[in-house]
Amino acid sequence: MDLSNSMRDDKDKLSSLGNLLAESMQKITSNFRLGFGSFVDKVVMPYVSVVPKNLIEPCSKCEAPYGFQNVMSLSTNTSRFAEEVKMAAVSGNLDAPEGGFDAIMQAIVCRDQIGWRQRARRLLVFSTDAGFHYAGDGKLGGIVKPNDGNCHLDRNGSYTHSTLQDYPSIGQINQKVKQNSINLIFAVTSEQLSVYQRLQKHIEGSSAGQLSADSANVVDLVKDQYNKITSSVEFKDNASDKLKVTYFSKCLQGNGPLLETSKCDGLKVGTEVGFEAEIEVKSCPTNKSEWNQIFQIYPVGINESLTVNLEMICDCPCENEGGIGYEEKAKECSSSGTYQCGVCKCDPGRFGLKCECDENTSQKHGGVGCRPDNTTKIDCSGRGQCMCDLCVCDPRSPPEKIEGTYCECDNFSCDRENGLLCSGEGHGECKCGRCVCNAGWTGAACGCRSSVDTCIPPGGGEVCSGKGVCECGACKCKTEEEGRYSGRYCEKCPTCPGRCMELKHCIQCQVYKSGPLTEEDCAANCTSFVPVIVDVVEVDESKDENLCTYFDKDDCRYTYVYTYDEKGKLVVRAQKELECPPQVYVLGIVFGVIGAIVLIGLAILLLWKLLTTIHDRREFAKFEKERKMAKWDTVRKKKLFLFNLHSAILFFDLFYKYLDISSIPKYDFVNLSVICSLCLPIYVSLFLMT
Incomplete structure (x- = not known):
C-alpha cells in the first residue's frame, strides 16, 4: 500500500477492514493468509526532500520517508493485521509518481520473507492514488545501476537497495510475475484507473479495479478478482516466433467437440478440464543452433509448467528405423534409449536429456541435489530445470550463459559503464555476476585505472x-x-591571479599591431612566448587551458588562451581576426530618411490632385444635367399656360351664352356635357401645375 500523506485516510479505513477481508475470503477458501507492506519512494532528490528536518518529518504528523517496508508477513492472525496497518508510518515525498515498482519487485521475489507458500494462489494487491516510477527514472536521482531483480530485505523487512539501484522495468515485473505465479491486482483511484488498465495489458495475469475515496471497497475488489482468477484457467507459452502453439479444449462441454481455445471460464472447485496443445514449426531458422529450442507451456497464475524441449528436423529424415542418425540403445542415451535425430527417446522408467535419470532413484532424492541448502525452496536458483537431481541451466543466446552447480552464476548481470559490461573488453570480465578486473583497472565496473x-x-x-x-x-x-x-x-x-592581464598588451602588439606598446617596446618586453595564431580559439579542457577575452579602444574583442606544455613552457594561442561591431553609416541613414519623407510628400500631393480632379468633373457633370432639366421645364410651363388660357376663354364664352340657367332646356344634356368638357382641361392643367 502507498503510505504517502495523501493515503492517510485510506490506511485508517484499511485497518478496520482486516477482519472483514478475512471473513469474506474464508467463505471462499479455508486456508487464507494475509500480509501487509507499505512504500513511499527512494530517499534521494528529487523524489524526497533531503533537507535534514524534512528527512525527520516531511509533513505534519509524518514519519521519516522510506522505500519499501514489509510490515507483516503472510499470517492467519487478522487482528494483528489490523493493528500493524493502524500503526504503519505515513510519510511524504515531493513528486507525484511513487516507488511502487520497487515494492512490487521485493514483494514478489522475497518469497521467504513475505511468506509465499509453494502450493497456493498468490494475490498481490497494489493500492495507490498516484502513478509509478519505472526503469530509467532513477537517473534523475543519480542512480544508474539497473535493478537486479533479487531480494534485498533486511531482518526488519526494509528494502536496503532503494538508493543503490534503479526502479524495475515493466518487463522485469512481468517476468517475475510469471516466474513466481503471482496474480497482481491494481486497486487504484478513478484518476489513475486508465493508466493501470493499460499497464495490466503488459503484466500477465494482472487486473485493475477502481478504489473508492477511502478504500472502503477493497474487500469487494479482492473478492471479485479472486473469483475471476479461480473460476477460469488460461494456458500460455513462451515459444519463439518460429513456432505456433494452438490449444484445444472441451472446457465444461464433456461430450462436445474440441474447440480452439486457450481459456475455460465458469469453473468450480473439483471441476476437471482437459487441454490439448498442437505445436507447429512454421519455418526453420537459418541459424542451425536455433533448431533446438526449449519453451514452457503453463497455466496463468499457477506455479506449474510443462517444459518442451524441441529439436526441429529441418535437414534429414532420421525419425524412422534404418535412417541416418537413428540408433537404438545408443551410448549417447546412456544405453537406455533410442537416439533419433540427435535426441534421445528414453526407454520406460528413464528420463533426462541423455536418459541418464532413473525414475525410481530420482523420486527417492526428491530434487535435493538442485538446492544449495535446506533454507531455499527454489530449484536451480529459478534459472534452470532439475533433472536427475542435477541442474540443467536455462539456455541463453551466445555469448550470454548461465552456469554453476545450482545455476547461480551468469556472465551478463555485472555492473556496466557507458553501456559496456565491465567497461568493455580489455578492462575486465563478468564472472558469476561480478566484474573481475584486468591488471591496471579497478572499480565495480573495472572503469577506473589503478x-x-x-x-x-x-x-x-x-x-x-x-x-x-x-x-x-x-x-x-x-x-x-x-x-x-x-x-x-x-x-x-x-x-x-591568472596571467590574462599580464599577457594582454603583448597579444595586442604581436598579433593585432595595436595597444599601448610600441614596436620597440613589444620586441623588448614580449619575449617569453610566441603566440600561435588560429582562426577560432576553442578551449581544450584536457590540456587545462585558460580562456582570456578583452576589448580594445575601438570596442573590438580579441580572444586568446594560455597553458603550459609538459616542460612547463608557456603556450599561447590567439584568434587571428578581431571581432569588431559592424559600422553604422550615419550620413546614409540621414539622406535615406530625408528622401523617404520627400517621396511620401510627393505621393500625398499626387493623390490629393487626383481626388480633386475627380470631384470637379463630377460637379461639372451634375451642373450640366441640372441646366438641361431647367430649360425643358420653362418651355413646358409656357405651353401649359397658353393651353389653360385658351380653355378659360372658351369656358367664359359659353358660360356667358348660357348665363340664364332657366333658359336651358330641362333635358338638354348635350349642352351640359359641352360645358363640362370645357371645364375638364382647366382642372387637369391646375393639377399638373401643382
Whole structure:
C-alpha cells in the first residue's frame, strides 16, 4: 500500500477492514493468509526532500520517508493485521509518481520473507492514488545501476537497495510475475484507473479495479478478482516466433467437440478440464543452433509448467528405423534409449536429456541435489530445470550463459559503464555476476585505472599537487580555507591571479599591431612566448587551458588562451581576426530618411490632385444635367399656360351664352356635357401645375 500523506485516510479505513477481508475470503477458501507492506519512494532528490528536518518529518504528523517496508508477513492472525496497518508510518515525498515498482519487485521475489507458500494462489494487491516510477527514472536521482531483480530485505523487512539501484522495468515485473505465479491486482483511484488498465495489458495475469475515496471497497475488489482468477484457467507459452502453439479444449462441454481455445471460464472447485496443445514449426531458422529450442507451456497464475524441449528436423529424415542418425540403445542415451535425430527417446522408467535419470532413484532424492541448502525452496536458483537431481541451466543466446552447480552464476548481470559490461573488453570480465578486473583497472565496473601516474603533474611532484586525491585516474581536488583548488592536477590556487592581464598588451602588439606598446617596446618586453595564431580559439579542457577575452579602444574583442606544455613552457594561442561591431553609416541613414519623407510628400500631393480632379468633373457633370432639366421645364410651363388660357376663354364664352340657367332646356344634356368638357382641361392643367 502507498503510505504517502495523501493515503492517510485510506490506511485508517484499511485497518478496520482486516477482519472483514478475512471473513469474506474464508467463505471462499479455508486456508487464507494475509500480509501487509507499505512504500513511499527512494530517499534521494528529487523524489524526497533531503533537507535534514524534512528527512525527520516531511509533513505534519509524518514519519521519516522510506522505500519499501514489509510490515507483516503472510499470517492467519487478522487482528494483528489490523493493528500493524493502524500503526504503519505515513510519510511524504515531493513528486507525484511513487516507488511502487520497487515494492512490487521485493514483494514478489522475497518469497521467504513475505511468506509465499509453494502450493497456493498468490494475490498481490497494489493500492495507490498516484502513478509509478519505472526503469530509467532513477537517473534523475543519480542512480544508474539497473535493478537486479533479487531480494534485498533486511531482518526488519526494509528494502536496503532503494538508493543503490534503479526502479524495475515493466518487463522485469512481468517476468517475475510469471516466474513466481503471482496474480497482481491494481486497486487504484478513478484518476489513475486508465493508466493501470493499460499497464495490466503488459503484466500477465494482472487486473485493475477502481478504489473508492477511502478504500472502503477493497474487500469487494479482492473478492471479485479472486473469483475471476479461480473460476477460469488460461494456458500460455513462451515459444519463439518460429513456432505456433494452438490449444484445444472441451472446457465444461464433456461430450462436445474440441474447440480452439486457450481459456475455460465458469469453473468450480473439483471441476476437471482437459487441454490439448498442437505445436507447429512454421519455418526453420537459418541459424542451425536455433533448431533446438526449449519453451514452457503453463497455466496463468499457477506455479506449474510443462517444459518442451524441441529439436526441429529441418535437414534429414532420421525419425524412422534404418535412417541416418537413428540408433537404438545408443551410448549417447546412456544405453537406455533410442537416439533419433540427435535426441534421445528414453526407454520406460528413464528420463533426462541423455536418459541418464532413473525414475525410481530420482523420486527417492526428491530434487535435493538442485538446492544449495535446506533454507531455499527454489530449484536451480529459478534459472534452470532439475533433472536427475542435477541442474540443467536455462539456455541463453551466445555469448550470454548461465552456469554453476545450482545455476547461480551468469556472465551478463555485472555492473556496466557507458553501456559496456565491465567497461568493455580489455578492462575486465563478468564472472558469476561480478566484474573481475584486468591488471591496471579497478572499480565495480573495472572503469577506473589503478595507477596514479595520470594524477602526477608533467614536471613531477606530488599526486594531484598535494591538493587532492586520485580517483579513477583523475584528480578530485580538495576544498581548503582559501577555497577549492582546481585544474587537471589541482594546481590552480583559488586566490592566485591568472596571467590574462599580464599577457594582454603583448597579444595586442604581436598579433593585432595595436595597444599601448610600441614596436620597440613589444620586441623588448614580449619575449617569453610566441603566440600561435588560429582562426577560432576553442578551449581544450584536457590540456587545462585558460580562456582570456578583452576589448580594445575601438570596442573590438580579441580572444586568446594560455597553458603550459609538459616542460612547463608557456603556450599561447590567439584568434587571428578581431571581432569588431559592424559600422553604422550615419550620413546614409540621414539622406535615406530625408528622401523617404520627400517621396511620401510627393505621393500625398499626387493623390490629393487626383481626388480633386475627380470631384470637379463630377460637379461639372451634375451642373450640366441640372441646366438641361431647367430649360425643358420653362418651355413646358409656357405651353401649359397658353393651353389653360385658351380653355378659360372658351369656358367664359359659353358660360356667358348660357348665363340664364332657366333658359336651358330641362333635358338638354348635350349642352351640359359641352360645358363640362370645357371645364375638364382647366382642372387637369391646375393639377399638373401643382
